[in-house]
Amino acid sequence: xxxxxxxxxxxxxxxxxxxxxxxxxxxxxxxxxxxxxxxxxxxxxxxxxxxxxxxxxxxxxxxxxxxxxxxxxxxxxxxxxxxxxxxxxxxxxxxxxxxxxxxxxxxxxxxxxxxxxxxxxxxxxxxxxxxxxxxxxxxxxxxxxxxxxxxxxxxxxxxxxxxxxxxxxxxxxxxxxxxxxxxxxxxxxxx
Amino acid sequence: xxxxxxxxxxxxxxxxxxxxxxxxxxxxxxxxxxxxxxxxxxxxxxxxxxxxxxxxxxxxxxxxxxxxxxxxxxxxxxxxxxxxxxxxxxxxxxxxxxxxxxxxxxxxxxxxxxxxxxxxxxxxxxxxxxxxxxxxxxxxxxxxxxxxxxxxxxxxxxxxxxxxxxxxxxxxxxxxxxxxxxxxxxxxxxx
DNA sequence: TCCATCGAACTGAAAATTCAGTCAATACTT
DNA sequence: AAGTATTGACTGAATTTTCAGTTCGATGGA
Numbered sequence: 001x002x003x004x005x006x007x008x009x010x011x012x013x014x015x016x017x018x019x020x021x022x023x024x025x026x027x028x029x030x031x032x033x034x035x036x037x038x039x040x041x042x043x044x045x046x047x048x049x050x051x052x053x054x055x056x057x058x059x060x061x062x063x064x065x066x067x068x069x070x071x072x073x074x075x076x077x078x079x080x081x082x083x084x085x086x087x088x089x090x091x092x093x094x095x096x097x098x099x100x101x102x103x104x105x106x107x108x109x110x111x112x113x114x115x116x117x118x119x120x121x122x123x124x125x126x127x128x129x130x131x132x133x134x135x136x137x138x139x140x141x142x143x144x145x146x147x148x149x150x151x152x153x154x155x156x157x158x159x160x161x162x163x164x165x166x167x168x169x170x171x172x173x174x175x176x177x178x179x180x181x182x183x184x185x186x187x188x189x190x191x
Numbered sequence: 192x193x194x195x196x197x198x199x200x201x202x203x204x205x206x207x208x209x210x211x212x213x214x215x216x217x218x219x220x221x222x223x224x225x226x227x228x229x230x231x232x233x234x235x236x237x238x239x240x241x242x243x244x245x246x247x248x249x250x251x252x253x254x255x256x257x258x259x260x261x262x263x264x265x266x267x268x269x270x271x272x273x274x275x276x277x278x279x280x281x282x283x284x285x286x287x288x289x290x291x292x293x294x295x296x297x298x299x300x301x302x303x304x305x306x307x308x309x310x311x312x313x314x315x316x317x318x319x320x321x322x323x324x325x326x327x328x329x330x331x332x333x334x335x336x337x338x339x340x341x342x343x344x345x346x347x348x349x350x351x352x353x354x355x356x357x358x359x360x361x362x363x364x365x366x367x368x369x370x371x372x373x374x375x376x377x378x379x380x381x382x
Numbered sequence: 383t384c385c386a387t388c389g390a391a392c393t394g395a396a397a398a399t400t401c402a403g404t405c406a407a408t409a410c411t412t
Numbered sequence: 413a414a415g416t417a418t419t420g421a422c423t424g425a426a427t428t429t430t431c432a433g434t435t436c437g438a439t440g441g442a
Binding site: 018019020022023102105106108109110111112113115117118121122125126150153154156157158159160161162164165167168169170171175178179182183186187189 | 209210211213214293296297299300301302303304306308309312313316317341344345347348349350351352353355356358359360361362366369370373374377378380
């Protein structure tokens with residue numbers, strides 16, 4: 001786990017968080033990770049490789065950190081509350097969440113110009129949407145699967161939109177959370 | 192004024208649409224505009240000047256294109272249809288919309304790392320949200336103003352989220368339009 | 383003559399990428 | 413066990429590429 005390689009990916013996430021994907025300098029990444037620039041190339045062939053692997057890393061991490069809090073054993077958990085908790089998880093002012101959200105937003109924005117990133121991104125997005133759709137199924141069993149899929153797409157896209165507004169200073173965090181809860185409410189109300 | 196200078200700005204918009212702000216190369220811009228690099232520096236001193244003027248150019252254009260369809264006389268058109276039309280306007284595969292959406296996304300993404308951009312962006316966002324809230328008021332007169340404001344924030348944030356997913360190849364355009372219509376529907380249904 | 387424009391050759395600096403090795407741990411003999 | 417390849421992680425320094433920005437002589441039109 002605590003590979004050098006993984007440490008580099010962690011460092012890349014940090015650098016991307018503060019400089020953006022297009023602001024990432026291999027030398028700065030090396031300094032951040034406390035290794036030589038050459039080691040970066042040893043592990044990841046080229047700059048594009050770094051980005052590729054970092055994207056994977058980030059979406060894995062996001063996935064893990066979404067999946068982690070599933071103490072399904074507790075009988076008191078209501079699926080709707082679970083859903084709210086999981087989505088709100090991405091709207092918190094902690095270094096970890098800020099890092100992931102910022103990096104995710106950057107990758108998303110970079111993919112607009114870099115076709116190489118698109119496939120991974122689309123896959124990660126799909127996985128996420130699927131996860132949320134499943135939760136919606138539990139929270140609202142009388143709905144149809146396609147309806148859940150559409151709701152999940154809306155909720156996750158909204159979350160991305162709110163998140164970038166928050167990070168770019170157009171929307172206070174508390175307000176973003178409130179808007180998201182409102183959206184969950186409406187989605188669960190639909191026939 | 193519709194000179195070479197303006198042609199360069201138009202070309203810059205195109206280049207930014209395909210490479211992003213941080214991917215804009217002066218030489219590529221010159222080629223796109225069909226002029227020499229020297230001429231670029233002749234008109235805009237340096238790269239920062241190009242970006243500055245181009246962003247001005249783009250937001251002028253965006254403003255014009257949102258303001259253009261203001262003939263919302265209460266008599267002929269259904270306000271809900273108006274609302275749908277206006278929001279769907281941003282999800283179309285035409286060069287103009289692609290350009291504007293891409294540039295907007297770039298600004299949004301850049302603002303995460305560049306605090307200087309934040310104020311203008313927040314103001315523009317606010318204006319937009321306000322516009323949509325007003326339309327919601329017309330389409331759903333029994334709702335309260337704060338509810339309309341929240342719906343407008345959700346719809347515009349969702350639109351930004353869908354738009355970037357579309358542009359980054361994670362979501363087909365038609366599907367994005369469908370999801371947006373679904374969201375309008377839910378927002379107008381809420382009590 | 384003045385202005386917009388071209389073109390092409392440069393400069394300098396910042397970044398990316400490569401390379402020739404070092405070092406330490408592991409496996410392979412004898 | 414001692415000696416010896418082998419390998420994988422790693423480095424510092426050098427090389428190559430990419431860009432912004434400059435300079436200057438030439439051209440053609442108002």
